[in-house]
């Protein structure tokens with residue numbers, strides 16, 4: 001093949017790839033930005049005009065999408081939800097109700113995922129600190145009300161792991177009550193999850209939950 005035709009083939013391939021990316025993108029109902037569909041929250045409207053989060057993007061019917069960026073969530077309003085009226089008979093106001101439903105759905109999903117991955121979840125300060133010495137990728141969940149001493153100990157250990165090149169994700173806006181609920185224990189201030197291809201599913205839901213918690217202040 002001549003250089004020219006190689007170039008042409010490259011061009012065709014890259015425009016096909018671009019087209020494919022566009023097909024999988026959706027516009028956010030609220031902020032109007034475009035993003036990958038699978039990274040967005042799908043919303044569905046039932047016959048009664050109620051809006052529901054569809055975490056698995058599998059509910060029947062037509063959906064709309066939210067990008068779930070922090071700024072977008074902060075600015076989500078009933079007026080913006082009104083855009084759904086182009087396609088559905090939607091009850092308004094219900095922005096706060098939707099966010100409440102989303103928070104509940106996320107909490108339920110996290111509870112389910114934590115119980116499915118019980119084998120790779122470690123709970124409590126001693127077990128988590130011990131786990132930090134190992135090099136595998138780790139998701140660390142630290143309760144915001146776990147106390148200054150624990151906060152210092154955990155953030156120092158996370159910083160050291162990051163310095164040494166061990167992948168570490170730290171989430172620290174959950175309450176100890178929330179943590180205890182999702183891991184099904186009485187009281188937990190810190191937990192860690194070995195991140196495998198499977199347990200990594202937890203992370204995006206944790207991020208969404210934190211953003212919602214931030215919005216609530």
Ligand SMILES: [Zn+2]
Pocket residue numbers: 028029030031032033066067068069072073
């Ligand atoms: Zn958005």
